[in-house]
Amino acid sequence: MPRPGWLSKARHLPPSFRHQSRHTQLGRRFPEYGVVGDLRRRVGRAHVAHNLRNGRAPNDPIDETVRAGIRRGVQRAVFVEQHGRAPSDDAELRKWLAQERAKTKTAVSGYELVFAPPKSASVVWAVSEPETAQRILAAHRRAVADTVRWIEANAAFTRSGSEGQAQVDIDGICGAAFVHWESRTGDPHRVTIRTDSPG
Structure with missing residues (x-):
């Protein structure tokens, strides 16, 4: 099983391999609608930005403690965007996240x-x-x-x-x-x- 981030190193592979990888994907990722889908995308972008700031490949693995901190920072930022203020405590942030998850529609393949x-x-x-x-x-x-x-x-x-x-x-x-x-x-x-x- 290839380790996470192996495609980020594809620039070192022959062009024919990159071409085959791009043209043999099984389809697109199933969409998620609502704040939770947006949060997931923003957390992903924040992970890539963290790696690039630290001179690493975009999809290199990140320590779980650091990942949790990045995820929590993005969640707080989105809460502020929606409410115009910071959450009063972690309990309020968790409650808001649970409410947003309940409203989220997620497509599934089967x-x-x-x-x-x-x-x-x-x-x-x-x-x-x-x-x-x-x-x-x-x-x-x-x-x-x-x-x-x-x-x-x-x-x-x-x-x-x-x-x-x-x-x-x-x-x-x-x-x-x-x-x-x-x-x-x-x-x-x-x-x-x-x-x-x-x-």
Whole structure:
């Protein structure tokens, strides 16, 4: 796994690598709307400015204590911009941040769906004769498929527009299913985990 900031050093790599990196990105970052999204962008810019002031690459890692201080400074500055005064104490700043987070809309690329039958069904499946085990397995697969069809028809939408203001119907969802046959403790427990995104 490349360490944080590896792209900031890309100027030392051959032009063909820089070209490939730029043209093989999987898409744009999902937007956040409201003060919290603005705070995140401003904190990011403050981190870059800190690194440049200290003669480092823009995306070099910063000590967590220093990062926290930068983040708190930006939060206080935005509070002052909105209220015309400094927060009376840390509790007031935290309360304001919590209120802003509650109002923030954040776009997401998809969801994780977990399908787990009652533990008793998994135990019966594990100790049954092959024919019964297959019937239990088929019932689980049908339940997963039925639920995904219901989600596609009733709950899966996407958004469009510069700030995601329009809700748009979709043709289906795209996902991958991962099947687990036992729990973390090694007990029989059939679980299907799907990662899904509107298509």
